Amino acid sequence: MLITAPCVVSLTWRLRxxxxxxxxxxxxxxxxxxxxxxxxxxxxxxxxxxETGFAADLHLEPEHAFGEYDPSLVFFEARQIFPPNVEPGxxxxxxxxxxxxxxxxxxxxxxxTEVYPEHVVLDGNHPLAGIALRLDLQVRDVRExxxxxxxxxxxxxxxxxxxxxxxxxxxxx
Numbered sequence: 681m682l683i684t685a686p687c688v689v690s691l692t693w694r695l696r697x698x699x700x701x702x703x704x705x706x707x708x709x710x711x712x713x714x715x716x717x718x719x720x721x722x723x724x725x726x727x728x729x730x731e732t733g734f735a736a737d738l739h740l741e742p743e744h745a746f747g748e749y750d751p752s753l754v755f756f757e758a759r760q761i762f763p764p765n766v767e768p769g770x771x772x773x774x775x776x777x778x779x780x781x782x783x784x785x786x787x788x789x790x791x792x793t794e795v796y797p798e799h800v801v802l803d804g805n806h807p808l809a810g811i812a813l814r815l816d817l818q819v820r821d822v823r824e825x826x827x828x829x830x831x832x833x834x835x836x837x838x839x840x841x842x843x844x845x846x847x848x849x850x851x852x853x
Contacts, residue, residue, distance in 0.1 A: 681822045683727045685715025690821035698812040709820040716833030735818040749810030755781045755802045
């Protein structure tokens with residue numbers, strides 16, 4: 681079966697930064713909805729009209745992956761609004777309860793980058809923002825999407841759009 685929208689593709693991959701450092705690896709196939717929000721546009725472009733067995737080594741500049749790093753998405757919030765065990769790497773979906781900084785985007789996932797006695801630094805950028813990536817992928821299977829998948833536009837949580845909201849040490853599936 682050729683990869684065309686809508687369908688479901690099973691992929692394995694190795695994701696590295698521009699220096700070759702491994703960021704993530706899917707050794708076992710994971711399904712993604714093709715034609716929705718599960719995959720980055722450049723990945724879908726490479727997969728179009730391919731089939732099981734197709735392999736590619738893609739170079740993704742930040743603008744084709746998770747965007748440029750935006751320093752305006754870094755915020756300082758009072759330490760007392762966080763739990764006592766707050767530590768770097770923790771994430772909050774939207775501004776934490778009690779945040780007072782105006783204009784913190786509500787839809788961002790914030791990563792704690794530093795903890796000080798009086799304040800905590802939150803970064804609303806995707807952990808891979810500003811990074812050029814190398815994605816070695818292989819198509820393991822292609823199948824028709826179910827009606828539910830077509831309606832949802834996803835097999836599950838968006839991933840390569842995730843490859844959107846997960847920290848670098850978290851598997852991206």
